[in-house]
Amino acid sequence: MTHGEIWILGATGRVGRAVAARIAAAGTVPVLVGRDAGRLRKAAADLGLCADSKIVVASGSDAMAAEISWQRPAVVVNTIGDYAETAVPLARACMPGGHYLDQANDPTAFHRLLALHDEAASAGSTLVTGAGFGVLGTESIVARLCENRPVPSKVRVDAFASVAVEEGVMGTALATSVVDGFAMGGRCFEGGRLVKTRLGGEVHHLALPDGERMSAVGVPSGELIAAQRVSKAPSVSATSGLVPASRAVRAALPPLSALLRIGTIRSFAIDWMAGIKAKATPRPRPHTWGHAVVTWPDGTVREGWLRAGDAMDFTSAVAAQTALQLAAGKGQPGAHTPAAALGHGLAIAAGADFID
Ligand SMILES: NC(=O)c1ccc[n+]([C@@H]2O[C@H](COP(=O)([O-])OP(=O)(O)OC[C@H]3O[C@@H](n4cnc5c(N)ncnc54)[C@H](OP(=O)(O)O)[C@@H]3O)[C@@H](O)[C@H]2O)c1
Incomplete structure (x- = not known):
């Protein structure tokens, strides 16, 4: 495994760019992953990353899964959408040992990812769906x-x-x-x-x-x-x-x-x-x-x-916090929703407050 690498899939998109910016601001250089080298380089330059910062070009979600299996990043942030279809193969590619999160928000995607719980627990991987x-x-x-x-x-x-x-x-x-x-x-x-x-x-x-x-x-x-x-x-x-x-x-x-x-x-x-x-x-x-x-x-x-x-700022802050905490080894192995994986304090860490 490449220790500490946080990959942002869909790094040229709205959520992807915002999550990458927050991770960079926290002092970790994110690896930008997408379908077009030119747009990834532009996104990296917009973030102020150095010109030779690592990018990964992959033609679609299957090619991204193959790169993950091969290069073993520590954490993968999936912002490419269509989560009912893309989440399970990408999360499986992170196992064993790598961690995964996405911003899914539909019951079908949730059920499919959460069904990987036992597999993830025995692989020592934490999978978090709905990090938004x-x-x-x-x-x-x-x-x-x-x-x-x-x-x-x-x-x-x-x-x-x-x-x-x-x-x-x-x-x-x-x-x-x-x-x-x-x-x-x-x-x-x-x-x-x-x-x-x-x-x-x-x-x-x-x-x-x-x-x-x-x-x-x-x-x-x-x-x-x-x-x-x-x-x-x-x-x-x-x-x-x-x-x-x-x-x-x-x-x-x-x-x-x-x-x-x-x-x-x-x-x-x-x-x-x-x-x-x-x-x-x-x-x-x-x-x-x-x-x-x-x-x-x-x-x-x-x-x-x-x-x-x-709400979009909060979503990107939740995803970035989740990625950083998983990279620091704070997640429980298994497949979870965000507060179940990292506690309700995750919302405070992402900048929200509670009013009873
Ligand atoms: N739960 C929440 O709170 C929350 C909040 C906001 C958004 N979301 C969800 O997050 C997802 C992303 O939203 P967004 O607004 O960031 O979308 P967006 O701006 O359209 O960005 C999508 C990114 O994914 C890439 N992509 C799309 N399809 C792909 C594929 N088949 N293979 C590889 N890359 C692909 C795009 O790459 P190209 O540049 O190459 O097209 C782009 O970089 C959506 O599903 C959205 O519903 C959830």
């Missing part, structure tokens, strides 16, 4: 509220991301996540089992701690899986403030979801969305908020909030 805002921003609150307490009966988590938009196209990685999220349809845990629900059926109206009023709609997400695993509650739901909560939009969600499950329509929607051009826009609210409400069988209810700045 939505998952750690809600999982860490639930972990705090449930610490040293019996198993609750019910948990709800809500994520209110406030994100500045970078000028440019949305790109295939993010478009695939959005389209596949809608295509999956609603999900929640009932009786300890993940069950289908009507997409858009659950809506909550909340006052944020800074006084702003927001609405959030139930979505299938990694937040849902992480909140269930950390609490072990039989009944769990998760909502997002990014989905418009108007009646008209919510009524359109189930037919839209059914349409997006048709292969050709899914591909068309991803291509169309990937090409949408955005203007640079500042974040709409000063803070990003995570929220959790935990209910115990005796009727006790506890509620908590996590406050961060820009």
Whole structure:
């Protein structure tokens, strides 16, 4: 194994560039991995890395997995997206001994990666999925509220991301996540089992701690899986403030979801969305908020909030902190969500604070 090397797959992308910048700022030179040497060199120069800093050019996720198996980096940060397909082969390539993390946020990708738990534990590798805002921003609150307490009966988590938009196209990685999220349809845990629900059926109206009023709609997400695993509650739901909560939009969600499950329509929607051009826009609210409400069988209810700045900044800080802590040997071998791997203090290390 090449001791200490942290590889950033997709280092020319939004998340990849931001994570690489944070790792470099912490004093570790990241290895930039991508499909185009010229764009990788430009990304390295933008980061202020020296001209001969190591880059790895690989044509796609299979070629990246082959390079990982061959060169044995200590930690791999996967920011290339399509995690339901890319996470497992890339994580397997890190074993034995190497560590892996990604920013997945969908139940399918979560189940596939978390199913590698025993394999990773015996290989001495730590695999972390969901190392970003939505998952750690809600999982860490639930972990705090449930610490040293019996198993609750019910948990709800809500994520209110406030994100500045970078000028440019949305790109295939993010478009695939959005389209596949809608295509999956609603999900929640009932009786300890993940069950289908009507997409858009659950809506909550909340006052944020800074006084702003927001609405959030139930979505299938990694937040849902992480909140269930950390609490072990039989009944769990998760909502997002990014989905418009108007009646008209919510009524359109189930037919839209059914349409997006048709292969050709899914591909068309991803291509169309990937090409949408955005203007640079500042974040709409000063803070990003995570929220959790935990209910115990005796009727006790506890509620908590996590406050961060820009959600994308928090995501890159979580990924960088996770990578640095794994490189320092702090992870438990196995496959985990972020707070389960490194504790809820990871959110504080990434710049957030908790408000009870
Ligand atoms: N959980 C969270 O909190 C959170 C937050 C933000 C984003 N995300 C997720 O993180 C992922 C990345 O988002 P982003 O905004 O950084 O996307 P992006 O700007 O489009 O960057 C994607 C990067 O991955 C590379 N890539 C894409 N497909 C690839 C493939 N098949 N093989 C090899 N490289 C490939 C791209 O390389 P090229 O330059 O060669 O195209 C680019 O460098 C998305 O899935 C997004 O949904 C999660």
